[in-house]
Amino acid sequence: xGLHTEKNLPVKAAPSKSAVWRKRVRDNKFAxxxxxxxxxxxLLVHLLPMIQGFWMSFLKLNQFTLGKYLKAPFVxxxxxxxxxxxxxxPVRQGLNFAIRNTVIYSVIVTIGVMIMGLMMALLxxxxxxxxxIARTAMLLPWVVPSYVVGVLWGFMWQQNGIINYxxxxxxxxxxxxxxxxxxxxxIWAIIIPTIWRGWPFLMVIFLAGLQTIPEDIYEAATIDGxxxxxxxxxxxxxxxKPVIAVQLLFQIINxxxxxxxxxxxxxxGAGYPGExxxxxxxxxxxxxxxxxxxGSGSAxxxxxxxxxxxxxxxxxxxxxxxxxxx
Amino acid sequence: MSTHRKRSVxxxxxxxxxxxxxxxxxxxxxxxxxxxxHSNDQILNGITTFSLPKPQWVNYINMWDTVNFAVYFRNxxxxxxxxxxxxxxxxxxxxxxxxxxxxxGSKLFSMSIISTQLxxxxxxxxxxxxxxxxxxxxFGLPMINTYWGMILVYTAFYTPISIWIMRSFFVxxxxxxxxxxxxxxxxxxxxxxxxxxxxxxxxxxATGIFIFLTAWDELLFAWVLTTSSDVQTIPVGIRxxxxxxxxxxxxxxxxxxxxxxxxxxxxxxTQKYFISGMTAGAVKG
Numbered sequence: 001x002g003l004h005t006e007k008n009l010p011v012k013a014a015p016s017k018s019a020v021w022r023k024r025v026r027d028n029k030f031a032x033x034x035x036x037x038x039x040x041x042x043l044l045v046h047l048l049p050m051i052q053g054f055w056m057s058f059l060k061l062n063q064f065t066l067g068k069y070l071k072a073p074f075v076x077x078x079x080x081x082x083x084x085x086x087x088x089x090p091v092r093q094g095l096n097f098a099i100r101n102t103v104i105y106s107v108i109v110t111i112g113v114m115i116m117g118l119m120m121a122l123l124x125x126x127x128x129x130x131x132x133i134a135r136t137a138m139l140l141p142w143v144v145p146s147y148v149v150g151v152l153w154g155f156m157w158q159q160n161g162i163i164n165y166x167x168x169x170x171x172x173x174x175x176x177x178x179x180x181x182x183x184x185x186x187i188w189a190i191i192i193p194t195i196w197r198g199w200p201f202l203m204v205i206f207l208a209g210l211q212t213i214p215e216d217i218y219e220a221a222t223i224d225g226x227x228x229x230x231x232x233x234x235x236x237x238x239x240x241k242p243v244i245a246v247q248l249l250f251q252i253i254n255x256x257x258x259x260x261x262x263x264x265x266x267x268x269g270a271g272y273p274g275e276x277x278x279x280x281x282x283x284x285x286x287x288x289x290x291x292x293x294x295g296s297g298s299a300x301x302x303x304x305x306x307x308x309x310x311x312x313x314x315x316x317x318x319x320x321x322x323x324x325x326x
Numbered sequence: 327m328s329t330h331r332k333r334s335v336x337x338x339x340x341x342x343x344x345x346x347x348x349x350x351x352x353x354x355x356x357x358x359x360x361x362x363x364h365s366n367d368q369i370l371n372g373i374t375t376f377s378l379p380k381p382q383w384v385n386y387i388n389m390w391d392t393v394n395f396a397v398y399f400r401n402x403x404x405x406x407x408x409x410x411x412x413x414x415x416x417x418x419x420x421x422x423x424x425x426x427x428x429x430x431g432s433k434l435f436s437m438s439i440i441s442t443q444l445x446x447x448x449x450x451x452x453x454x455x456x457x458x459x460x461x462x463x464x465f466g467l468p469m470i471n472t473y474w475g476m477i478l479v480y481t482a483f484y485t486p487i488s489i490w491i492m493r494s495f496f497v498x499x500x501x502x503x504x505x506x507x508x509x510x511x512x513x514x515x516x517x518x519x520x521x522x523x524x525x526x527x528x529x530x531x532a533t534g535i536f537i538f539l540t541a542w543d544e545l546l547f548a549w550v551l552t553t554s555s556d557v558q559t560i561p562v563g564i565r566x567x568x569x570x571x572x573x574x575x576x577x578x579x580x581x582x583x584x585x586x587x588x589x590x591x592x593x594x595x596t597q598k599y600f601i602s603g604m605t606a607g608a609v610k611g
Contacts (some may be wrong), residue, residue, distance in 0.1 A: 006494070028429030030514045038420040038485055044530050045482030048441055049453035056452060074508060120347065128341040136594065140355055145543045147561040148582045151568075157577060160372030169374065196354070208605030221336050226370055250443075257446050260545045260561070267568065274461045284448050285546065288335045294452040303447035308444050 041072060057298035066292060079299035091287045091296035095096035098283035105191055106281060108253035112195040113251060114244065117202025122232075124203065128280045135207075142200040150264030153193040159182055159266075181265070186277035190262050194255070202247055209243040210236070248285045252311060256304075257281055327568045355586070359590060361568060362386070369575040389567075394578055397555060398563030398584075404557060405473060406541040409480040414534045418526075421492025422518060426501070444449040447483070454479060455550055471554045479547055480575050486536045490535060496522070496530030496604055528574035531596055532603020559589040 003110075016296040025032075056069070057079055065072035071294040124135055144152075156163050157180035164177040180189045213236065221231050266273035273282060284304075288297030316323070361369060362379040390396050424432060458469035496566040499522060507517040523530075545561040553556045564585070567578040591601065 010459045021397070024430050028427050031423040031427035031429045033430070034419040034423035037515050038489065041416065041424070041482050041485060042438070042442070045454070046450070046486075047481060049457065050445065052453040052457065054448045055358065056456075066456070069460075095538065120344075123344045123347070124341060126337070126340065126344075128337070128344065130345075134344060135346050136597070137607045138350050139593075139597065140590065143590045144355065144586050145539075145589070147543065147545050147563070148358075148586055149566065151578060151582055152354055156354060156357065156581070157487070158372075164376050165372070169599045172458065196351070200351075205599055205605060208601070244590075246576050254442055258446075260543065263545060264561070267565075281446070283449060285451070285550075288448075288452065289550070294456070298452055305444060305449060308446075312444060320434070 020154075029035070053206075053298045054302060056295055057302050059295050061293065061295040063292040064295070069294075072295075075295070079295045080303070083296055083300055083303070089293075089296060090291040091284065091293055091300055093284055093287060094272070094278060095287075095300070096273075098278045098280045101131050101187060101276060101278055102280045104187060105194070106252060107200065108191050109255045109258075110183060110248065110251040112191070113198040113202050114248065116195060116199040118206050118240075120199065120203045121206035122149065123208055123253045124207055138203060139200045145199060145262040146197060146260040149193050149197050150261040153196075153261075154181065154265035157189045181277075182241075182274065184276050186274050189230070190265065190277055190279075192267075194258065194261055196252070197261075198254075202251075205243060205247055206240065211242050213239045217319045241319070242322045248319075249315055253308065253313070256308060256311075257286070347369050358426070358579055358586070359583050364574065365607060366572075366574055366576040369579075382406065382576065385576045389577040389580045389584065393463065393563060393566040395563060395581060398560045399559060401473075401557055402542060402559040402585075403479065405476045405557075406538050408473070408477045409541045410479065410534050410538045412481040412489065412539050413484045413488050414530065416481070416521075417488035417492045417533055417537075418530060421489045422496050422522065424489065425493045425496035426504070433579075439489055442486045446563060450483075451547060454547075454597045469558065471552055473556050473557055476548065476552060476559075479551065480544065483547075484540055487540075488533045488537055491533045492526075492529060493606065495526055495532070498499075499525055521603060528599040529603040531599040532601075535596060535600050536604070539589060539593070542585075595604065 052070075059069070060078070061069055083092050083095070086092065096135050107288070120138065122136070124131065125287045128134075137247055141149075154162040155161060156162075159177050159179055163180070167173045168175075168177050177184060180186070201317050216236060218231060221235060226234070239295055258279060260284050262273055262277060267278060272278065272286070284300055286296055288294055288300075355430045360376075360378065361373065362385055363378055363383070364373060365382050423429070423438060431509050455470075458475060461469050503521050503525070504514075504517040507521045508514065513521065543561070544559070548562050552562065555563065564578070564581055566579060567574045
């Protein structure tokens with residue numbers, strides 16, 4: 001999962017550019033042969049549908065024009081304008097809530113898994129009795145399929161479920177048993193399970209990162225009188241920064257495009273998870289397939305993709321030096 | 327003496343904290359298994375006791391018949407297994423090419439692999455759904471509700487990320503190995519096949535597990551591209567335990583346990599490879 005950038009092989013001064021190019025193509029015949037199956041697959045199942053999706057976002061697609069969908073009436077930017085300004089557009093319904101929830105959800109989940117993963121990696125990096133059992137046990141949630149996470153936590157969040165039992169009957173944090181799958185609490189009902197499932201993986205990655213940091217620099221820092229916190233802040237974190245950068249990007253993408261947990265916690269995506277539980281993916285799928293409006297759906301997903309590209313741009317600017325230093 | 331004691335006290339505190347977190351973390355999984363051994367009435371009334379006098383093992387028998395769960399299980403195994411084999415082999419080949427050769431177009435290819443991760447799956451969903459309908463109407467070749475349709479889609483989706491994992495792994499193997507093999511008279515392909523492939527087994531296993539677990543987890547495409555229970559996968563089938571009028575939580579939890587425990591067992595048998603494979607490239611950034 002690394003973002004390696006390899007150095008270019010030095011190109012010797014050559015007679016002409018195209019001759020060099022041809023020679024490099026010829027010399028790398030083996031590499032091209034290795035790539036052939038992947039390229040064919042990616043052209044068929046990535047590039048072609050993508051172009052088609054882009055084209056569809058300019059078409060008026062509904063249950064009547066779907067049969068010959070490539071010949072559906074061309075409506076230009078209407079789908080985009082409809083999504084942005086027309087509140088009657090079926091795909092747009094509830095999209096404001098979905099956008100708000102997706103932002104809250106992905107920010108909190110991403111920060112949550114990074115901090116929990118790092119904290120647990122630091123705890124697990126010590127020598128303590130039963131360490132290998134603890135590490136193995138820690139990984140369990142990551143192997144639980146996310147639809148099971150949705151089903152299981154949906155069950156645990158119920159009003160007479162085990163979570164309310166702990167919170168109310170054991171810890172007495174609330175006077176009455178709160179509803180978790182209804183109202184503003186819903187956002188927590190989807191955030192917490194996602195963090196629960198996500199952070200073991202980051203723990204593993206951070207743990208591997210911590211083990212590449214040489215022990216002696218800590219010894220030197222201790223002799224110089226740097227406290228644990230200072231060592232963490234000035235040595236551990238900077239050393240982990242490239243790992244953090246890459247994992248951060250993958251987490252953001254994963255969480256913005258999250259679908260499974262919400263859809264299985266609330267009736268497999270067919271139902272409406274409420275104003276505080278709807279995410280972009282569940283909202284777009286439900287509305288597009290519910291109203292057979294794939295044109296608007298495509299337009300919405302293209303806008304989402306551009307929004308993500310901007311996020312990646314910000315990410316790249318923030319971590320450029322770390323990524324290029326590799 | 328006193329600093330030594332202070333250190334051991336704080337060490338004890340940290341160890342206890344670690345174990346508390348570990349137990350809290352695995353609690354939901356234990357709760358799932360514990361719940362699956364209750365009757366539905368007990369579950370609906372709310373379970374608040376941690377003792378289990380009469381385990382309802384019968385749930386694990388009933389879950390197979392009530393919704394024909396064995397078929398979903400078989401479908402998932404078939405589709406995910408085939409996807410793992412296909413996407414895994416593409417990833418090995420392409421990952422090696424990207425790790426070792428600087429061919430014209432390699433930069434563009436690396437970029438497009440990364441960018442596929444940025445595209446929301448839903449953007450592929452509509453075109454692929456319509457494309458499958460079109461293939462059916464034009465060539466009479468069914469794509470929706472077929473194994474190969476699902477395998478095709480999954481293979482394409484999990485290949486790019488798997489290429490990245492494989493590539494990071496190949497980069498961590500020293501280049502000299504192939505060089506000395508070529509000096510000894512191996513062709514490029516022989517060097518790859520005889521020297522590098524066996525060495526990269528941990529990476530291949532890691533990638534394979536990653537693909538399998540991701541495919542095992544997929545819901546959105548499975549839900550749209552399959553409508554017949556003959557090819558539907560577990561995530562689609564498991565919802566049948568949730569009825570409009572009554573939800574069979576006992577069977578739901580038993581089924582959840584059944585789909586989780588096997589992947590856990592496979593994962594823990596191979597976790598040594600998985601961790602070394604996943605982290606080989608990840609920690610280098």
